[in-house]
Amino acid sequence: MRFDELPRDWAQRPITDPDVFEGVVDLIVSEQTRSDGATYLLLCHPNGRLLQPICLPDEPSRVDVGQVLEGVRLLLTEVARHDVHDVVMVIARPGRATPTPRDRDLRAAFEGACRTTGFTLHAVAIAAPDAVAVLPAEGDCAAA
Numbered sequence: 741m742r743f744d745e746l747p748r749d750w751a752q753r754p755i756t757d758p759d760v761f762e763g764v765v766d767l768i769v770s771e772q773t774r775s776d777g778a779t780y781l782l783l784c785h786p787n788g789r790l791l792q793p794i795c796l797p798d799e800p801s802r803v804d805v806g807q808v809l810e811g812v813r814l815l816l817t818e819v820a821r822h823d824v825h826d827v828v829m830v831i832a833r834p835g836r837a838t839p840t841p842r843d844r845d846l847r848a849a850f851e852g853a854c855r856t857t858g859f860t861l862h863a864v865a866i867a868a869p870d871a872v873a874v875l876p877a878e879g880d881c882a883a884a
Contacts, residue, residue, distance in 0.1 A: 743767035754788025755828055756863045762872040765830055768793045769867040773832040777801075779808055779846070780830035780867075783819060788862060791824065800833045800842065809849040816857040827854065829864045837866045837873035847875055 746763040753760050769780060777800040783791040796811050816827070829850045831843055847864045854861040864875040 752789065754862075755782060755784055755790045756788055761863065761874070762865070764790065765865045765867055765872045769830055769832045769872075771869065773797065774867055774869045775834055777803070777834065778832040779812065780832060781812065781815060781819075782828040782830065783824050784826040784828060784862065786826060788826065795832075805842065805845045805849050808846060809853055812850060813853045813857065816853055816859055820857055820859065825858055826860050826862060828862050830867050831864070831875070832867045835868055837868040837871040839866065839873075839875055843875055844878070847877065851877070 743763050743766040746760055746767065750760040750764060755761060755764055765782075768782065769778075773780075773795060777798050779796045779798060781794045781796070783794065785791050794815065796808070796815070798808055812829075829847075831846055833843075843866055850861055850864060853859075864877075866873050866875050
């Protein structure tokens with residue numbers, strides 16, 4: 741789904757609602773960050789509705805998973821001080837939306853960062869220039 745196909749009530753739905761998830765990610769993640777590479781933390785209300793998107797720029801070819809993880813962990817620790825504990829992560833990068841080993845490593849790192857900071861990770865997506873795709877957990881065939 742593209743952002744221009746979102747239903748009018750998308751903002752009242754949980755971000756992980758399968759009828760709006762990919763469209764919301766498409767709306768938030770810019771074409772520039774898809775070309776350059778970035779990690780998005782989509783902070784959510786306890787009911788799963790979008791609260792605030794945050795973009796952490798990176799260059800997928802140069803920034804390793806450990807550097808991304810450190811930035812995510814620091815940010816989650818700070819946000820938790822404001823009673824926010826629900827998040828969706830998005831990997832914005834060039835190429836196709838087909839998962840790569842780095843994407844899987846990032847998902848595992850996000851899961852670890854969420855565990856150590858008391859966050860619930862509701863979903864992970866890949867936003868490539870031409871598509872948005874859900875990145876399921878290892879062994880999970882279901883979409884968001």
